Amino acid sequence: MNRRAKVIIVGGGFGGLCAAQALKSAPVDVTLIDRHNYHLFQPLLYQVATGSLSAGEIAAPLRSVLSREKNTRVFLVDVLDIDPLSKRVLLADGASLEYDSLIVAAGSQSSYYGHEAWREWAPSLKSVEEAINVRHKILYAFEVAERIADPAQRRAWLTFAIVGAGATGVELAGAIAEIARQTLKNDFRSIDPKEAQIILMDGAPRVLPTFPEDLAEKAKRSLLKLGVQVETGVMVKDIDKEGLTIQTHDGMNRMDARTVIWAGGVTVPALGKTLASRTHAETDKGGRIKVCPDLTIANYPDLYVVGDLAIALDPKGTPLPGVAQVAMQQGTYAAKAIVRRVQGKPKQKDFKYFDKGSLAVIGRWSAVADAFGVHMSGLPAWLVWAFIHLTYIVQFQSRILVFIQWAIQDLTFSRGARLITGTAATDFNFNKELASVAKSTEADKVTVPL
Amino acid sequence: MNRRAKVIIVGGGFGGLCAAQALKSAPVDVTLIDRHNYHLFQPLLYQVATGSLSAGEIAAPLRSVLSREKNTRVFLVDVLDIDPLSKRVLLADGASLEYDSLIVAAGSQSSYYGHEAWREWAPSLKSVEEAINVRHKILYAFEVAERIADPAQRRAWLTFAIVGAGATGVELAGAIAEIARQTLKNDFRSIDPKEAQIILMDGAPRVLPTFPEDLAEKAKRSLLKLGVQVETGVMVKDIDKEGLTIQTHDGMNRMDARTVIWAGGVTVPALGKTLASRTHAETDKGGRIKVCPDLTIANYPDLYVVGDLAIALDPKGTPLPGVAQVAMQQGTYAAKAIVRRVQGKPKQKDFKYFDKGSLAVIGRWSAVADAFGVHMSGLPAWLVWAFIHLTYIVQFQSRILVFIQWAIQDLTFSRGARLITGTAATDFNFNKELASVAKSTEADKVTVPL
Numbered sequence: 001m002n003r004r005a006k007v008i009i010v011g012g013g014f015g016g017l018c019a020a021q022a023l024k025s026a027p028v029d030v031t032l033i034d035r036h037n038y039h040l041f042q043p044l045l046y047q048v049a050t051g052s053l054s055a056g057e058i059a060a061p062l063r064s065v066l067s068r069e070k071n072t073r074v075f076l077v078d079v080l081d082i083d084p085l086s087k088r089v090l091l092a093d094g095a096s097l098e099y100d101s102l103i104v105a106a107g108s109q110s111s112y113y114g115h116e117a118w119r120e121w122a123p124s125l126k127s128v129e130e131a132i133n134v135r136h137k138i139l140y141a142f143e144v145a146e147r148i149a150d151p152a153q154r155r156a157w158l159t160f161a162i163v164g165a166g167a168t169g170v171e172l173a174g175a176i177a178e179i180a181r182q183t184l185k186n187d188f189r190s191i192d193p194k195e196a197q198i199i200l201m202d203g204a205p206r207v208l209p210t211f212p213e214d215l216a217e218k219a220k221r222s223l224l225k226l227g228v229q230v231e232t233g234v235m236v237k238d239i240d241k242e243g244l245t246i247q248t249h250d251g252m253n254r255m256d257a258r259t260v261i262w263a264g265g266v267t268v269p270a271l272g273k274t275l276a277s278r279t280h281a282e283t284d285k286g287g288r289i290k291v292c293p294d295l296t297i298a299n300y301p302d303l304y305v306v307g308d309l310a311i312a313l314d315p316k317g318t319p320l321p322g323v324a325q326v327a328m329q330q331g332t333y334a335a336k337a338i339v340r341r342v343q344g345k346p347k348q349k350d351f352k353y354f355d356k357g358s359l360a361v362i363g364r365w366s367a368v369a370d371a372f373g374v375h376m377s378g379l380p381a382w383l384v385w386a387f388i389h390l391t392y393i394v395q396f397q398s399r400i401l402v403f404i405q406w407a408i409q410d411l412t413f414s415r416g417a418r419l420i421t422g423t424a425a426t427d428f429n430f431n432k433e434l435a436s437v438a439k440s441t442e443a444d445k446v447t448v449p450l
Numbered sequence: 451m452n453r454r455a456k457v458i459i460v461g462g463g464f465g466g467l468c469a470a471q472a473l474k475s476a477p478v479d480v481t482l483i484d485r486h487n488y489h490l491f492q493p494l495l496y497q498v499a500t501g502s503l504s505a506g507e508i509a510a511p512l513r514s515v516l517s518r519e520k521n522t523r524v525f526l527v528d529v530l531d532i533d534p535l536s537k538r539v540l541l542a543d544g545a546s547l548e549y550d551s552l553i554v555a556a557g558s559q560s561s562y563y564g565h566e567a568w569r570e571w572a573p574s575l576k577s578v579e580e581a582i583n584v585r586h587k588i589l590y591a592f593e594v595a596e597r598i599a600d601p602a603q604r605r606a607w608l609t610f611a612i613v614g615a616g617a618t619g620v621e622l623a624g625a626i627a628e629i630a631r632q633t634l635k636n637d638f639r640s641i642d643p644k645e646a647q648i649i650l651m652d653g654a655p656r657v658l659p660t661f662p663e664d665l666a667e668k669a670k671r672s673l674l675k676l677g678v679q680v681e682t683g684v685m686v687k688d689i690d691k692e693g694l695t696i697q698t699h700d701g702m703n704r705m706d707a708r709t710v711i712w713a714g715g716v717t718v719p720a721l722g723k724t725l726a727s728r729t730h731a732e733t734d735k736g737g738r739i740k741v742c743p744d745l746t747i748a749n750y751p752d753l754y755v756v757g758d759l760a761i762a763l764d765p766k767g768t769p770l771p772g773v774a775q776v777a778m779q780q781g782t783y784a785a786k787a788i789v790r791r792v793q794g795k796p797k798q799k800d801f802k803y804f805d806k807g808s809l810a811v812i813g814r815w816s817a818v819a820d821a822f823g824v825h826m827s828g829l830p831a832w833l834v835w836a837f838i839h840l841t842y843i844v845q846f847q848s849r850i851l852v853f854i855q856w857a858i859q860d861l862t863f864s865r866g867a868r869l870i871t872g873t874a875a876t877d878f879n880f881n882k883e884l885a886s887v888a889k890s891t892e893a894d895k896v897t898v899p900l
Contacts, residue, residue, distance in 0.1 A: 037589060037593065051506075054504030054505065054506035054507065056503075056504035063634070063637035063638070064633075064637055067637045068636065073639040073640075075597070143487065186518070187513035187514055187517045189523040
């Protein structure tokens with residue numbers, strides 16, 4: 001039988017893309033399926049949300065990234081279901097595809113821990129659309145505040161609450177503080193953007209809970225220096241249009257904040273749940289699928305799960321974190337395992353994660369980094385961060401642009417991508433919002449009917 | 451009386467922005483009102499639509515452009531009405547503002563000549579949102595074609611019709627031809643993007659009707675060389691989901707084209723009609739307001755209309771074209787007239803347009819230019835075009851980025867901003883679209899229910 005083995009990869013994120021690239025010269029036919037036509041460099045999404053970069057600068061069309069992989073085709077469609085017995089993938093357009101080996105790299109999505117209603121008031125930061133929505137919200141808040149005379153309302157519009165103090169939350173808080181203190185400082189006439197309150201909160205006792213303690217402490221100090229208020233050990237009880245209800249050790253508190261951003265937990269996408277039930281795989285409480293040491297699902301030696309959707313354990317039995325590095329190494333591992341099988345070679349050793357460290361940027365020339373066990377902060381950490389991120393993006397055209405954007409921005413504090421576009425929810429309310437507060441504006445004092 | 455004169459500018463396009471800048475050191479209080487928070491460099495919008503540039507690269511936040519104009523405040527709101535008798539402007543939030551002098555620079559919007567239903571199938575190119583929608587349509591068309599086996603349907607998806615052969619239409623057609631012939635040439639496995647048919651049509655007997663005839667002829671030849679089919683003297687009778695019905699000298703013809711882009715006529719926005727009726731101003735059939743030689747509306751010496759909304763005549767009695775140059779010179783003129791009045795100086799001479807020429811880019815290193823009466827084409831014209839556009843954008847941060855984007859793209863044919871984002875109309879139909887054609891796809895031949 002001379003038929004080439006068919007490999008399907010679900011998802012074009014870090015895990016899926018690395019798998020496709022590792023299969024480049026293999027004697028297999030690869031189909032990569034994604035609902036978007038681009039690979040997104042998610043760690044920089046907060047820079048799109050805060051107007052530093054355009055979406056096009058942190059995303060690369062999957063087809064062009066894979067254009068030289070002649071054995072690979074890209075399908076732009078949703079995957080609805082996977083049947084591991086007949087070894088088929090069902091697509092949203094009704095078609096289905098057969099596979100010999102399957103790599104599921106479907107990633108994660110934001111979780112509101114059962115409070116889906118909060119999503120409307122506190123967008124998260126997992127997609128380009130959400131990032132543009134968040135940008136919209138942040139910039140509009142300053143616009144509305146500029147037109148409001150009532151001090152309490154103005155304060156509520158200038159209060160930005162970020163829920164979740166992991167890397168994304170810390171980076172967002174730092175960026176919003178810089179927008180308020182630097183970027184916008186000359187842009188308004190009625191308000192002083194520096195009045196803005198930026199509050200970073202988390203239920204954990206400290207920021208960056210997955211980082212070494214000394215770095216978390218340094219990050220906290222940098223945030224305080226930028227004017228960010230850090231509230232740890234705080235539980236969010238409710239989020240609505242006006243703000244949040246939080247529980248601290250003093251009891252319940254109300255916080256008026258018209259801009260709330262969700263940098264909280266993640267959960268698995270619907271396809272992850274479907275896959276777990278079809279394979280009777282064990283999951284953790286977040287729904288992540290427990291995989292064997294070779295990243296396959298037990299009893300399905302042709303079905304690999306990599307990245308955020310998988311829960312793999314390190315030698316000590318601790319689950320690996322949901323970061324790009326893990327997904328990339330797992331994607332490459334799964335691809336190599338498939339190639340060895342096709343070539344009739346013996347199985348490779350179990351997957352082992354090579355931890356290069358963790359990084360979070362806090363502001364202009366300031367970051368914390370744990371690189372191969374060496375702890376750094378301030379400018380040296382920022383340089384490591386910039387180097388690593390540019391090295392990755394280097395595969396794409398965007399590299400030079402991003403670098404120059406950063407150079408311009410860090411020298412001038414300006415942010416070029418500060419556009420309010422699209423029809424986010426807030427857009428429709430803006431005129432109404434202003435109308436409701438117009439009574440308090442100066443301009444209105446002399447209104448005459450036309 | 452020591453009160454500073456109040457100047458209101460409606461619109462932050464070329465006319466409004468030049469007016470605000472010309473009022474920088476004047477002893478007046480300026481309020482610039484726009485519905486967007488950014489100034490858009492419209493002549494490059496087609497590059498956003500064709501994935502060369504991100505929106506952030508051709509737009510600059512109005513507040514940051516005007517941050518040093520300390521006498522100017524920016525309002526982000528719609529203007530609903532203007533009362534020239536009480537000298538007030540009514541805003542969408544219910545507030546109203548008083549003025550001593552008013553500059554209306556509200557621009558134009560696309561016109562479907564009464565066929566509003568066509569808008570759904572043939573988006574135009576006047577806003578960032580529309581440009582992203584057009585980009586979405588163009589890229590999706592290739593994606594759908596990749597999955598279709600039926601030759602007639604595939605051809606319809608790979609047919610791109612551009613209605614209107616003015617500068618925007620010519621530039622769009624050239625850019626789409628380059629996408630098909632160069633950018634995407636290695637990206638697909640089932641289709642050859644070069645099969646794409648790009649048809650540029652116009653009712654006029656030639657392309658670029660406002661350009662000198664020799665340049666129009668050269669532009670046409672460049673388009674043909676790029677593989678664009680040019681159809682002049684063609685009337686569009688209907689546009690629907692499947693394509694267009696057109697009338698040529700042979701009679702009625704049907705053309706299957708799943709991507710139709712409207713680069714046709716323009717009309718005035720609602721505010722223009724309101725203003726004309728409130729001032730009893732004369733208008734042309736497109737609704738543009740006839741202004742006096744000093745750009746005011748007859749009987750309203752404090753009410754200036756500039757840019758696309760105004761119809762001003764040159765010394766021969768010909769209306770000035772609706773281009774950025776005219777709007778900019780008019781905006782500056784109106785601002786200076788206001789300053790002279792405030793300073794008690796005599797009126798300046800009537801407005802006179804200084805025509806620097808016209809430009810249209812056709813493709814990589816190819817353009818036609820009429821600069822101060824000198825006719826150029828090919829690379830020299832492209833260099834003039836690039837120089838002039840960069841000189842303008844030079845005011846904004848975007849300048850270096852745009853230049854580098856072009857350099858990369860012209861050397862590599864790649865286009866970095868090829869993202870399909872947002873929820874354009876086509877998005878919702880995509881899965882359904884594919885489902886309806888799935889029967890003809892190869893992948894479907896062996897579908898089994900899961």
